[in-house]
Amino acid sequence: MQPANLLLLTIVLSMVAYGLGYARSRSLAMPMGGIRHLKSLPFYYGARAALWCGIPALLVLGLWAAFQGKVIQTLIIGSLPQEMLPASEGEASLLLSKISNVASGSLPPGFAEAPIVEAAERLKALREQSRMFMTTLVVSVSVLAGFLGWLRVRPALNARTQVESILKWLFFACAALAILTTIGIIFSVAFETFRFFQKIPFTEFIFGSQWSPQTALRADQVAAQGAFGMIPLFTGTLLISAIAMLVAVPVGLLSAIYLSEYANKKVRGVVKPLLEMLAGIPTVVYGFFAALTVAPFISNFAASLGIEASSQSALAAGGVMGIMIIPFVSSLSDDVINAVPQTLRDGSLALGATQSETMKKVIFPAALPGIMGGVLLAVSRAIGETMIVVMAAGLAANLTANPLETVTTVTVQIVTLLTGDQEFDSAKTLAAFALGAMLFLATLLLNVVALKIVRKYREQYD
Incomplete structure (x- = not known):
């Protein structure tokens, strides 16, 4: 299942968990004389069950989506013959791009080497396996966590305090994510800029009046340095x-x-x-x-x-x-x-x-x-x-x-x-x-x- 569809499924499961938690709180309150005997309103019990169902599943989905690409790329590069292993990050990027093009059908297999075609088939198989495992794991975590959240609904539970505490940390995480994203962008750009100035002098870049970045393929060609x-x-x-x-x-x-x-x-x-x-x-x-x-x-x-x-x-x-x-x-x-x-x-x-x-x-x-x-x-x-x-x-x-x-x-x-x-x-x-x-x-x-x-x-x- 695609991550977008899996996200929608997680939201649906969270809504189901909310309804079950809401209904369980009311059913437990009826023998006691009504919802006034509950520590919190039924809404908070349902919201607590929905958060228990959704947050762990979303964390698993996010971590899997963040790391699966890097893991698959490492496995694909490691499966190539010794003579085709890339010597630098740039060569690895071009090689992975070629394998991805063959896997997606953008590049016909007849125009690629046999190891590249085999790597493309392996890439498609790994992606399919990854989607299957991700779907199974996310749905399992969502259902299990939602069941535990539903099971722990009881009249003496202060669900409102727990829900507000979870939401507070959730809002804090969103704010921190925005800040960390900005910091990550700054550091990534700064790192690559530092690598550029190792190749081109800072004064030439700042004070140069000519812009022609088309570097030559051979050192004996004109304007080989750009x-x-x-x-x-x-x-x-x-x-x-x-x-x-x-x-x-x-x-x-x-x-x-x-x-x-x-x-x-x-x-x-x-x-x-x-x-x-x-x-x-x-x-x-x-x-x-x-x-x-x-x-x-x-x-x-x-x-x-x-x-x-x-x-x-x-x-x-x-x-x-x-x-x-x-x-x-x-x-x-x-x-x-x-x-x-x-x-x-x-x-x-x-x-x-x-x-x-x-x-x-x-x-x-x-x-x-x-x-x-x-x-x-x-x-x-x-x-x-x-x-x-x-x-x-x-x-x-x-x-x-x-x-x-x-x-x-x-x-x-x-x-x-x-x-x-x-x-x-x-x-x-x-x-x-x-x-x-x-x-x-x-x-x-x-x-x-x-x-x-x-x-x-x-x-x-x-």
């Missing part, structure tokens, strides 16, 4: 992000001011949902729009003015990205402006100020810290966008400030470097982690600055 200067990538990222902000910030901010201060309820009820619909459009659709409509229009318009413009330009990608970010800026700004107390508006109008003067001299200064924080968060959103840039701005790493030329961004290069079967021992692949680390630090810095601005200039109102 070029790994990140300046063209970050220049393109900042250029496209700046164009996006020039579009998103004025339009989004003015839209928020209109909707919060000038529009009546009927207009606001129509315009605001339509504006926020922009946030629900997939980024690939924005990419199509930028590549098929905006980019040709900019190129033809520039040609009519006698200006040379690329068919894939930073202006097209940045402009469409700005349209995508408009609802982000508008929603945050609208919430911040609406949070300004109505008494400030009434006081300003009572002193003779017009609505425009009230907006400019009272409301906007009071909401400015929140607006600036929202804008910086929108910048982080723009820096992390990938699909629009891939489709509208191209892949060429050009060190230029001309918005009519082709540029690329950090996120696009990360996707390019990690696409397909890669060896994780080469500088080309490890460069993606170094770029990710630099991008992480840049967005983290922007978020910290946004929080500092909000906390420093935030005004407290009674």
